Amino acid sequence: MQTLFSLQGKNAVVTGGSRGLGKEMALGLASAGANVAIISRTECPEVVTELEALGVKAISVAFDIGDIANHAQLVTIINEKLGHIDILVNNAGVQKRHPSVEFPQDDWEFVMNVNANAVFSLCQKFGKPMLEKGKGKIINLASLLSFQGGLTVPAYAASKGAVMQFTKSLANEWASKGVNVNCIAPGYMATEMNDALMKDEVRSRQIMDRIPAGRWGSGQDMQGTVIFLASDASNYIHGFTIAVDGGWLGR
Numbered sequence: 001m002q003t004l005f006s007l008q009g010k011n012a013v014v015t016g017g018s019r020g021l022g023k024e025m026a027l028g029l030a031s032a033g034a035n036v037a038i039i040s041r042t043e044c045p046e047v048v049t050e051l052e053a054l055g056v057k058a059i060s061v062a063f064d065i066g067d068i069a070n071h072a073q074l075v076t077i078i079n080e081k082l083g084h085i086d087i088l089v090n091n092a093g094v095q096k097r098h099p100s101v102e103f104p105q106d107d108w109e110f111v112m113n114v115n116a117n118a119v120f121s122l123c124q125k126f127g128k129p130m131l132e133k134g135k136g137k138i139i140n141l142a143s144l145l146s147f148q149g150g151l152t153v154p155a156y157a158a159s160k161g162a163v164m165q166f167t168k169s170l171a172n173e174w175a176s177k178g179v180n181v182n183c184i185a186p187g188y189m190a191t192e193m194n195d196a197l198m199k200d201e202v203r204s205r206q207i208m209d210r211i212p213a214g215r216w217g218s219g220q221d222m223q224g225t226v227i228f229l230a231s232d233a234s235n236y237i238h239g240f241t242i243a244v245d246g247g248w249l250g251r
Helices: 020-031 045-052 068-082 105-133 154-177 192-199 201-210 219-230
Strands: 011-015 035-040 058-062 087-090 136-141 179-186 241-244
Touching: 011 020, 020 035, 020 045, 020 087, 020 219, 035 045, 035 068, 045 058, 058 068, 068 105, 087 105, 087 219, 105 136, 105 154, 105 179, 136 154, 136 219, 154 179, 179 219, 192 201, 219 241
Parallel strands: 011 035, 011 087, 035 058, 087 136, 136 179, 179 241
Antiparallel strands: none
């Protein structure tokens, strides 16, 4: 059973891995034996130190994933520093809040570019050598708003709906070629992105009252699921979105 969930000798990429859910998932992958490349806007040597303390190789690459034109160069850099990538976790994302009737077009395009366009491009760029090898794991971060509409976040809801849907499309094409493409949909997590919600006493209480688990989630709650989807334990799971939400969607 330990072998089934082991990532020993595997190489993983985690976008947005310098903090929050991305950092915790990177630590989870490393604890299972994977070498990890962190992609973030700035280098994060302190996270590299934490990862290396788990006995794996780790690197940090400063890159704006919204710069889609240079994704091929990013893949080359990571392959040169870490080696062939076996696991891709598309975690990085952005959020903009405005009433829908006033939502700026620039903010809409910014959110869609980072959360959907860039994720699809990275699936393509890292997925191609996985397909050539006949094995690989791609884990995209969806959201509760892949299922629901939310309030004042139409671009975020649209982008996360797109991620869940094109994950299914990729799985339909790539499952028979040995590459698993799946999603994790985090629930309400105590992260910087949700800081405004947590500080809103009324909305925060409404959210808490609906979560059967009775608490906001944490980055550690993501680790078991990302290890599972990155390991051989999930080899027959394709195109599925696992909600890590404390029971929110079942309420």
